[in-house]
Amino acid sequence: MWLAVVWGAYTWFHRAALQTAAQQTTATLQLQVRDLLGSVEKFEHLPYLVGAERSLSALLQSPQDSGLTDQANRYLAFAQQRSDVAAIYLIDPQGKTLAASNWATSSSFVGKNYGFRPYFQSAIRGETGFFYGVGVTTGEPGAFIGAPLYAGQAVVGVVAIKIDLAAFEGKWREAGQNIAIADTHGVIFLTTEPAWRYRSLRPLPPPALQLLRRTQQYGDIDPSALARTETSTSRDGMPRLTLEDDRSVFVQSQAMGKLGWEMLYFSDPAIPHRQALLAAELAGMALALVMLGAALVWQYRRRLHERLASQRQLAQIVSELDQRIAERTTHLTAANDVAVQTGKLAALGQMAASISHEISQPLAALHTLAGNASAFLARNDARSASSNLQLIAELCTRMGSIIGELKTFARKESGRLGMAPLQQVMTSSLMLIDPLRKATGTRIEVPPTDLGVWGDTIRLEQVMVNLLRNGIDAMEHQPERLIEIGFSATASLVAITIRDHGPGLNEDVMEHLFEPFFTTKPSGKGLGLGLSLSHAIVLEMGGTIRAENAHPGARFELTLPRTPP
Numbered sequence: 001m002w003l004a005v006v007w008g009a010y011t012w013f014h015r016a017a018l019q020t021a022a023q024q025t026t027a028t029l030q031l032q033v034r035d036l037l038g039s040v041e042k043f044e045h046l047p048y049l050v051g052a053e054r055s056l057s058a059l060l061q062s063p064q065d066s067g068l069t070d071q072a073n074r075y076l077a078f079a080q081q082r083s084d085v086a087a088i089y090l091i092d093p094q095g096k097t098l099a100a101s102n103w104a105t106s107s108s109f110v111g112k113n114y115g116f117r118p119y120f121q122s123a124i125r126g127e128t129g130f131f132y133g134v135g136v137t138t139g140e141p142g143a144f145i146g147a148p149l150y151a152g153q154a155v156v157g158v159v160a161i162k163i164d165l166a167a168f169e170g171k172w173r174e175a176g177q178n179i180a181i182a183d184t185h186g187v188i189f190l191t192t193e194p195a196w197r198y199r200s201l202r203p204l205p206p207p208a209l210q211l212l213r214r215t216q217q218y219g220d221i222d223p224s225a226l227a228r229t230e231t232s233t234s235r236d237g238m239p240r241l242t243l244e245d246d247r248s249v250f251v252q253s254q255a256m257g258k259l260g261w262e263m264l265y266f267s268d269p270a271i272p273h274r275q276a277l278l279a280a281e282l283a284g285m286a287l288a289l290v291m292l293g294a295a296l297v298w299q300y301r302r303r304l305h306e307r308l309a310s311q312r313q314l315a316q317i318v319s320e321l322d323q324r325i326a327e328r329t330t331h332l333t334a335a336n337d338v339a340v341q342t343g344k345l346a347a348l349g350q351m352a353a354s355i356s357h358e359i360s361q362p363l364a365a366l367h368t369l370a371g372n373a374s375a376f377l378a379r380n381d382a383r384s385a386s387s388n389l390q391l392i393a394e395l396c397t398r399m400g401s402i403i404g405e406l407k408t409f410a411r412k413e414s415g416r417l418g419m420a421p422l423q424q425v426m427t428s429s430l431m432l433i434d435p436l437r438k439a440t441g442t443r444i445e446v447p448p449t450d451l452g453v454w455g456d457t458i459r460l461e462q463v464m465v466n467l468l469r470n471g472i473d474a475m476e477h478q479p480e481r482l483i484e485i486g487f488s489a490t491a492s493l494v495a496i497t498i499r500d501h502g503p504g505l506n507e508d509v510m511e512h513l514f515e516p517f518f519t520t521k522p523s524g525k526g527l528g529l530g531l532s533l534s535h536a537i538v539l540e541m542g543g544t545i546r547a548e549n550a551h552p553g554a555r556f557e558l559t560l561p562r563t564p565p
Helices: 002-041 046-051 054-061 066-083 118-124 167-174 206-215 270-306 310-378 382-410 422-440 457-474 507-511 530-540
Strands: 087-091 097-100 129-134 141-151 154-163 179-182 187-191 239-242 248-255 262-267 418-421 443-445 452-455 482-489 493-500 544-549 554-563
Touching: 002 167, 002 248, 002 262, 002 270, 046 066, 046 087, 046 141, 046 154, 054 066, 054 087, 054 097, 054 141, 054 154, 066 087, 066 097, 118 129, 118 141, 118 154, 167 187, 270 310, 310 382, 310 422, 382 422, 418 422, 418 457, 422 443, 422 457, 452 457, 457 482, 457 493, 457 530, 457 554, 530 544
Parallel strands: 443 482
Antiparallel strands: 087 097, 087 154, 129 141, 141 154, 179 187, 179 262, 239 248, 248 262, 418 452, 452 554, 482 493, 493 554, 544 554
């Protein structure tokens, strides 16, 4: 009986350990796939954005122009530094590289022909090309994204970027995770096991091997298979693989979407076995203790029956035992309630952390308005308190609009244009910027107005908040910080001016102010996209935005179509 119980415990715990390991591996794969896909897909549109630079199109039309070549090289180097990719380069329709971010290095791509690379062939057909391989020039691996560059309806060139994914190997290794990434042919190119790199789990068919060698995807690839046997489902229900060194491993996989890659997770079958063996040993010890306890109870009860006062003593013992059980049950119930409450608080903390980033500014404004309302009520100023409560209600509507804007942005829809009263726009913008204004000691002067413009209220508030933040940042080292806002109008247009009292803008900055990735802020304080996005929003509303020096400071002027008050 004892052996049967131990064997049953081992079987049950081994199955449970396998199921737990499979679930944990699946969750890990899903998390790591999202992480790696995010690192690649966040740069998917970068080649298209870089390709909008006019000097690149001009160089494709005049490839012998040294001035255009130098301008394109410097722009690509600037974009590479701002985006933190490994390289960005421009390729003509024949596959020759005309300009590259690494033009000044010994491993420059300029002059090299990459027409044989699959990412170039996809891009020249008008598609976005994804490819992972070893660089034929640098010898360093990376993920390549190629995008077509159009002149009218024709593809006149390709903009390509290279992304370094090697850091993922170190991160997996530090976490103790044996993870690998395999391409569509089953060749592993990212792995925590260096000896597995550029090896296929299974024998490569001759056409696949010829393709890999023709494209030089992995250099001189080793054609021998890494696995000695095919993947099979063992009697324990887990996919098992025997490697060339006779090691047996569990392997689970997760597809990686449009990239066509597959993430593999390798685990040691001995781990669930050891866990089940330990659990079976504990179960055997517990059973032995139970049997010993049962023998002791039997002996104890026999002696009690041998005594004249056994019934009274037994009743007393049972009563005391019941009391102790009740007390212990009460303690356990209380402890369980505390644990449940702690779990709830932890869940609430996670939920609060996940949304705080998006609504921190409206919440700060709500805090200020609520404090003012309390002060008005303390002074019996019900009218002012009611006004503040109305503003709080509007700000709650504003937070709902922010969430709606996030959904609109996620669906890549255009903003909704309509009548936007400037007084409402300025009130909401000043409430959102108020915590930063107070923290920096900035004074903002804005007159009342009944003017209205044709636009999207939320997106116009986004532009105003961005310009006010830039103005506050520009006066970081000024003893007195002042921003002046003004309004003027004609029959058809409304002009809004925002002037700071900072050091102003030099001529070089003025030329590139609204370009993507351009910023005068130090590294870590901005990517140079704020003014570029504001410029795009104003243009979408049918308006204009320009900047000039005001001596002292800088002045931004927005013009938008006018609507009736």
